[in-house]
Amino acid sequence: MKSVLKIVNAALPLRDESALFTLSAEDGIWTAVERQAGAVEPSPATMTIDGWNGAMPAEGGALLLDAGALATLPAFIDAHMHLDKAFSLPKVGNVTGTLEEAVRNYSALVPGFTKDELKARMMRAALQAISFGSTTLRTHLDFHVRHGKEVALRTIEAALEVREALAPYATIQLFPMLPYYDLTEEALDTAAEALRMGVTGLGGAPHLSPEPKPDIDRVFELAEKHDCPIDLHADESDNPNIRTAAYIARKTLDYGWSGRVTAGHLCSLAAMADEDARPIISLLAEAGVGAVTLPGANLYLQGRHDRFPVRRGVTRVKELLAAGVPVAAASDNIHDPFHPFGRGDLLLIGLVTAYAAHMGSPADIREALRMITDYPAAVVGVRSGIEPGLAADFVVLDAATPEELLTMLPERRWVWRRGRCLRAAAPRAEWNGGALQSYWEDACERVSFRQGRD
Known part of the structure; x- marks a missing residue:
């Protein structure tokens, strides 16, 4: 019955x-x-x-x-989280509030995080997000191969166990962040092992690499070999000359990976002139690359080195939507050195997006709600709707x-x-x-x- x-x-x-x-x-x-x-x-x-x-x-x-x-x-879909970092702020501080210090401080303490500690943080953050209405979560995972294979895979094992435990309550997608500082063959082999263990796809932050294009090439090669999606932090910078999003879009076209590549942050789009931003946005739309804006963390992190005017880093949400790029609004970091606030409530993130992107008209308000429901479904590749x-x-x-x-x-x-x-x-x-x-x-x-x- x-x-x-x-x-x-x-x-x-x-x-x-x-x-x-x-x-x-x-x-x-x-x-x-x-x-x-x-x-x-x-x-x-x-x-x-x-x-x-x-x-x-x-x-x-x-x-x-x-x-x-x-x-x-x-149900809400949180297309970009960092469950492994969540609630780590009491252990990992950030005096300057900059992205650089957050990366440095967190990376230094990673070897000391036990598997049980990582699981507890992920579980708390995921359950909190579920309680607010999100039943699909995509989390990026730190993958510090330079600290040794065991350290990198410890986070993966913890995340896989959390995903299994919470399977009745949410779909959780896992994307290890391939290192940008030294993407060696050992790192790629360890990433391949993580894929065999059951992670969803490949992540990273190639815009931080001294040579972004070769790193992006390696990510696409590995993704093609394992037939998995890609989700990259892209151009989380106030520098208008950092434009890895364009190269990511071209690689997506080369590989025929439309609908399977996501670019998160895209802050530098907000720092560059209109005539420079437009062709990049058009290329993202042509390639079928999904976008994620993280207004909470980027309002907090960006512009730290500016005097006045201070750039705030939230990407060109309206222009991306108008070009046909699916744009999700997501939580990013929760109470960690990258972002001391947040609670995993996408309705709150929708409001912050509306503030940051000047989305207050009746049509805009409804778009902000679609950015936590319909559009992230397209970004993370799930079927969702009533x-x-x-x-x-x-x-x-x-x-x-x-x-x-x-x-x-x-x-x-x-x-x-x-x-x-x-x-x-x-x-x-x-x-x-x-x-x-x-x-x-x-x-x-x-x-x-x-x-x-x-």
Whole structure:
């Protein structure tokens, strides 16, 4: 007997804001997405999601919920994280706040991190991201071969074990960062071993290399040999003359690797003149290279050597989107020497992206939400969405519109994976005294986020 999930009166703001929908799933797969003529009266067996405690029926049972016009989005996809570094700030400081000191300090302490410590940090960061609504995570992993093969593979082993443990709750993609300082045959052989162990693809930061082009060549050669995707930190610099993204795009075209290559950061695009940036953006679009912007970390790290004006490093988000490049907004680092803040909440990252990229119009706000749902799905190569035949991975949030989502950043969320609720929101806190609660409800009714939108 199939397990059935049916949700009525769901708002799908990225699909059609003029209607509510009935959503049906069987055994964790969407079977129907039906537009309602209006709000429907739920059956007596239907529970209001706002008062539901998250209890799932026995296998083969049916769960009927009334979403009450709350916003329902595809589950978030965090396309660029560093789970192994997360929460390492108490051990690894950064006095200057520069990228250079962060790299230097973290690298020096890597040999002392035990496998259990790495696993604990990854587990905490991943579970926190899942709790906020992300059920697909792509993490880059430090791969310090210069400290010895055992040190490099220790991180890989820890990540593989975390991925297996969390498989019921999230898809986790693993990308070891090939060293930029000395990409030797030994390093390449160790990377090949990591691929055989089960990592997803190959990463790196070739723009930091003294010879970026040969390093990029070696990464593509190894990726072709093992038929795996590539995700490179690209041009995380304020220097407008650093342009490895263009070479990465050309190699993507040469290898026919469209849709399988990602370039993260792309900060130097923001530092160069329009006439220099445009052809690089066009080349990325032609090659089918996905892009990831990391606004939290780059607002924090970039411009550290400037006086005034201070460059802030967030890439040309609007121009990339306009050219047809899928752009994901992602968490990057969490409470480590590269970025002391963050919590793995992509809704917060969507808001920071909107601030940094001047995305405040109604259309822009919806694009910011697609940058944490639809576009990262294309970047990381997964099928995602609220459509028949796709996995029922989604998040219901205590808000009605995109404007309300990015204004209120609601903590109350219901996170689902494969039709199973992973997190149900706690009941709303009650105001002390009925009068204050009444004032609140009356004010919310009179001042709606639906009013005045173009």
